[in-house]
Amino acid sequence: MNLLEIEDLFVEADGKELLRNVNLIIPEGEVHALLGQNGSGKTSLMMTIMGFSGYDITRGRIRFKGQDISDLSITQRAKLGIGISQQRPPTIQGVTLRNVLEHANKRSKLSFNIMELAREAQMQCFLDRNIHEGLSGGEIKRSELLQLLVTSPIFSMMDEPDSGLDVEALSIVGGLIHRLFSMDERCPAQQKTGLIITHSCNILKHLPVDKAHIMHKGVIGCSGNPTIILDILAASGYEACIRCMETREGV
Amino acid sequence: MEEKNKANENRSRVRDFAQDSVTQKDDHIKRIDNERFKKSEIAALAASGILLGSEKRAATIVVCDHQLICPLYELDGFEMLPISDALIRYSWFRERYFFNAIPSDLNDIVANCANEKNPLGFFIRVHQGAKVEMPCQAAMYMTKNHISQIVHNIVVLEEGSELKLISGCLNHPRVINGLHLALEEHYIGKNARLVSTMVHTWSGEMRVYPHSGTIVEGGGQFESNYISFSPAEHIVSNPQTWLNGKGASAKYTTAIIAIPGSKIETDGTVYLNAENTSAELSHRGVCTGGIMHQGGLLIGAAPCKAHVDCAGMLLDSGGKGIIESVPGLCSRHADARMSHEASIGKISPDQVEYLMSRGMEEHEAVSMLIRGFLGADIKGLGDELDARIEEMIEIAGHGC
Numbered sequence: 100m101n102l103l104e105i106e107d108l109f110v111e112a113d114g115k116e117l118l119r120n121v122n123l124i125i126p127e128g129e130v131h132a133l134l135g136q137n138g139s140g141k142t143s144l145m146m147t148i149m150g151f152s153g154y155d156i157t158r159g160r161i162r163f164k165g166q167d168i169s170d171l172s173i174t175q176r177a178k179l180g181i182g183i184s185q186q187r188p189p190t191i192q193g194v195t196l197r198n199v200l201e202h203a204n205k206r207s208k209l210s211f212n213i214m215e216l217a218r219e220a221q222m223q224c225f226l227d228r229n230i231h232e233g234l235s236g237g238e239i240k241r242s243e244l245l246q247l248l249v250t251s252p253i254f255s256m257m258d259e260p261d262s263g264l265d266v267e268a269l270s271i272v273g274g275l276i277h278r279l280f281s282m283d284e285r286c287p288a289q290q291k292t293g294l295i296i297t298h299s300c301n302i303l304k305h306l307p308v309d310k311a312h313i314m315h316k317g318v319i320g321c322s323g324n325p326t327i328i329l330d331i332l333a334a335s336g337y338e339a340c341i342r343c344m345e346t347r348e349g350v
Numbered sequence: 351m352e353e354k355n356k357a358n359e360n361r362s363r364v365r366d367f368a369q370d371s372v373t374q375k376d377d378h379i380k381r382i383d384n385e386r387f388k389k390s391e392i393a394a395l396a397a398s399g400i401l402l403g404s405e406k407r408a409a410t411i412v413v414c415d416h417q418l419i420c421p422l423y424e425l426d427g428f429e430m431l432p433i434s435d436a437l438i439r440y441s442w443f444r445e446r447y448f449f450n451a452i453p454s455d456l457n458d459i460v461a462n463c464a465n466e467k468n469p470l471g472f473f474i475r476v477h478q479g480a481k482v483e484m485p486c487q488a489a490m491y492m493t494k495n496h497i498s499q500i501v502h503n504i505v506v507l508e509e510g511s512e513l514k515l516i517s518g519c520l521n522h523p524r525v526i527n528g529l530h531l532a533l534e535e536h537y538i539g540k541n542a543r544l545v546s547t548m549v550h551t552w553s554g555e556m557r558v559y560p561h562s563g564t565i566v567e568g569g570g571q572f573e574s575n576y577i578s579f580s581p582a583e584h585i586v587s588n589p590q591t592w593l594n595g596k597g598a599s600a601k602y603t604t605a606i607i608a609i610p611g612s613k614i615e616t617d618g619t620v621y622l623n624a625e626n627t628s629a630e631l632s633h634r635g636v637c638t639g640g641i642m643h644q645g646g647l648l649i650g651a652a653p654c655k656a657h658v659d660c661a662g663m664l665l666d667s668g669g670k671g672i673i674e675s676v677p678g679l680c681s682r683h684a685d686a687r688m689s690h691e692a693s694i695g696k697i698s699p700d701q702v703e704y705l706m707s708r709g710m711e712e713h714e715a716v717s718m719l720i721r722g723f724l725g726a727d728i729k730g731l732g733d734e735l736d737a738r739i740e741e742m743i744e745i746a747g748h749g750c
Contacts, residue, residue: 149707151703152703172712177706177708182707185704189698191701194701194719198722199705199708203708250708
C-alpha cells in the first residue's frame with residue numbers, strides 16, 4: 100500500500116514557483132532519501148506535505164493513506180500520522196521542550212518516559228529551557244527528533260538531521276533515528292515510513308533507505324537505487340546528476 | 351489635561367465610596383468557619399489561591415466586605431492579628447509601622463484611613479530568624495454591591511525571617527459595582543525574605559486601587575508576583591519600594607490579561623538607595639480588547655543593578671485594544687547600572703504552526719503560547735487556580 104502519493108504537484112510562495120510537476124510515491128514501510136543542492140526545493144516539499152502556510156498548491160494533490168490531504172490543517176495532518184523534524188525550528192519564549200513533550204505524550208498511546216528518552220538524546224538539561232533557545236545545531240536536531248519520537252508518527256520527515264554534526268553527535272542522532280524507524284509497536288513486523296532530506300548523506304550510513312530521489316530546481320529529476328545514486332554522488336558530485344537530468348528531462 | 355481631569359474624577363469617586371465604608375463598617379471578628387461560606391464561594395476563593403481549611407496553608411485571614419475574619423495566630427515566631435488589635439497591643443506599632451511605607455496624605459481616602467480609630471485589616475509579624483514554611487493566605491472578598499472595601503495591612507519580617515504570603519482578591523458574581531482599595535505596607539528586615547503573590551479575580555464594574563509600600567533593609571529580599579487574569583473595570587497599581595540597605599533586592603513580576611471594557615494600569619517604582627541593591631520589574635500583559643498600561647520606574651541613587659521589562663501581546667481583532675508600555679530609568683549615581691526594554695507584538699503564526707505540527711489544535715497551541723508569554727506556569731497555588739488560569743488563557747486565545 101502506498102502511504103504517500105504526490106501527483107503533479109506545483110507549489111508557489113509569494114508568486115514564486117518553488118515546486119513543479121513533483122511526483123513521489125512512498126509505500127508503507129519504506130524510507131526514502133531526498134537529495135539535492137541547497138535551494139533545490141527539498142525543504143519546500145516537506146513543508147508543503149506538512150501543510151505549513153506560505154506554500155500554496157497551485158496544481159496537483161497530496162494523498163496520505165489514500166486520502167487527499169491538500170486542504171487539511173497542519174493539526175489534522177499530524178493526527179493522521181505525519182511528523183516533521185525541521186532544520187530551523189522557531190525559538191518560543193516561555194514554552195519549554197518539556198511542555199511540548201508532555202502535551203504530545205498525553206495524546207500518545209505509547210506513554211513514554213520523558214526523562215528516560217531525554218537522557219537517551221542527551222537533552223535532559225534542556226527540558227525546562229525555552230524551546231530551542233541558545234541551542235547548538237546538533238542540540239536542535241536532537242530536540243526535534245525527541246519530539247518526533249514522542250509524537251510517534253506513521254510517516255516521519257526529517258530535514259537534514261545530519262548536517263554540521265561531529266562523529267559523536269552523529270552517532271546520537273543516528274541512534275534516535277534508528278529507534279524512530281526500527282519498530283512500530285502497533286505493527287512490530289513493519290518498519291515505519293519516512294522521508295529524509297539530506298545533501299551530505301552521512302546519516303544514510305546509520306539508516307538503510309529503500310530509494311533515493313534527486314531534486315533540482317523544484318523538480319524530482321531522478322529516482323532509484325540509493326546505493327548507486329550515492330556512489331555516483333560520491334564520485335562526481337551533483338554536477339553529473341544535474342547534467343544527466345537536464346539532458347533526459349529538459350529541466 | 352484630560353488625564354488630570356480623569357484622575358480627579360476617579361479621586362472624587364473614591365471619596366464617595368470612602369463615606370460608605372465608614373458607615374457600613376462592621377468590626378466584629380469571628381473565627382474562620384468553612385460552614386460560613388457556600389460551596390460555590392469556597393470554590394471561588396480557591397480559584398483565587400485561597401484554600402480554606404487546607405493543610406497547605408500556615409494561616410488564613412478573610413476580609414469579607416467590612417468584616418475581618420482573623421483568628422489570632424501566635425505560633426513559632428509568627429503572629430497574625432487584626433490591625434486594630436495590634437494598635438492596642440503594641441505601644442511601638444503605630445510609630446514604627448503605621449503609615450511609614452505609605453504616606454498618610456497620599457490622597458483623601460488614605461488620609462481617612464490613617465485617621466480611622468478602628469481600621470480594617472491585619473498585621474503579620476514574623477519574628478527574628480523565624481521561617482514560616484507554608485504560605486500564609488489572605489482573602490479580600492466582596493459580596494455586596496455599591497460598597498467600598500478599604501483594607502490596611504501591615505507585614506513585618508524581622509531580621510533573617512522568611513514568609514510567603516498569598517493574597518486573593520475577588521468579588522461574588524452578584525456584585526457588579528464596588529470599590530476595593532488595599533493599603534499594604536511591608537517592612538523587610540536585614541536578610542529577611544518575603545514572597546508575596548497576589549491573585550485578582552474581579553468581574554463587572556469593580557474598581558480596584560491597591561497601594562503598596564515596601565521598605566527593605568540590608569540583604570533583604572522582596573519578591574512580588576501579581577496575577578490578574580479576570581480583571582476589574584479599572585485597576586491602578588503602583589507599588590513603591592525602597593531598597594535602603596546594602597544588598598537589598600526586589601523582584602516584581604506581573605501577569606495580566608485585559609479584556610474588552612477593562613482598563614489596567616500597572617506601574618511600580620523602586621528606589622535603589624544603597625550599595626549593591628538590585629531590582630527587576632517584569633510586566634507581561636495580554637490585551638484582548640481593553641486598555642493596558644505597563645510602566646515601571648527605577649531610581650538609582652547608589653551603585654546598583656536594575657532592569658525593567660514591559661512586554662505586551664495584543665490579541666484584539668476588533669481594533670479597540672490598546673497597550674501602552676512606558677518603562678523608565680532615573681539615575682542619581684554614576685555607578686548605577688540600569689536598563690529597560692519594552693516590546694509589543696502579536697502571536698507569531700510560525701510558532702502556532704510549529705506547535706500544530708506536534709499535533710496540537712490551533713487553540714491549544716495559542717493557549718500554550720499565551721501561557722508561556724505570561725509566565726503563567728505558577729505552581730503551588732492550588733488546582734483550582736491552575737484550572738482558572740487555564741480557563742482565562744483559553745478565553746484570551748479565542749480573541750486572536
